[in-house]
Amino acid sequence: xxxxxxxxxxxxLAVVCVVQLAYCEDQVADQDVAESRTFGHHFLKRISFxxxxxxxxxxxxxxxxxxxxxxxxKGLGVGIILLVLAVSQIIAxxxxxxxxxxxxxxxxxxxxxxxHKDW
Numbered sequence: 001x002x003x004x005x006x007x008x009x010x011x012x013l014a015v016v017c018v019v020q021l022a023y024c025e026d027q028v029a030d031q032d033v034a035e036s037r038t039f040g041h042h043f044l045k046r047i048s049f050x051x052x053x054x055x056x057x058x059x060x061x062x063x064x065x066x067x068x069x070x071x072x073x074k075g076l077g078v079g080i081i082l083l084v085l086a087v088s089q090i091i092a093x094x095x096x097x098x099x100x101x102x103x104x105x106x107x108x109x110x111x112x113x114x115x116h117k118d119w
Contacts, residue, residue: 018047022043022044022047
């Protein structure tokens with residue numbers, strides 16, 4: 001697995017290489033040599049126009065991945081809670097009760113209610 005520092009170093013090295021290539025192309029263009037269409041005189045200006053939309057897209061993707069991670073973690077949390085409840089219920093049913101069951105008392109007989117209406 002590539003560490004975060006190695007990734008940063010590789011990206012920085014790639015950016016330095018691209019900028020150096022554009023700088024070399026600018027020097028060659030100054031010597032009246034035919035310049036290429038890809039890495040020409042205005043390469044840095046073109047790449048600066050592409051940085052803003054690229055940063056926006058990366059930001060949107062990062063936000064969507066963060067939201068997906070939060071929703072996934074929420075679902076995982078609910079699943080773990082349900083699993084713990086199910087396992088505890090299975091364990092509780094499999095262990096015999098140490099406390100004797102409560103004694104059931106019967107209710108007294110109901111008293112008849114007689115209602116007389118005097119006219």
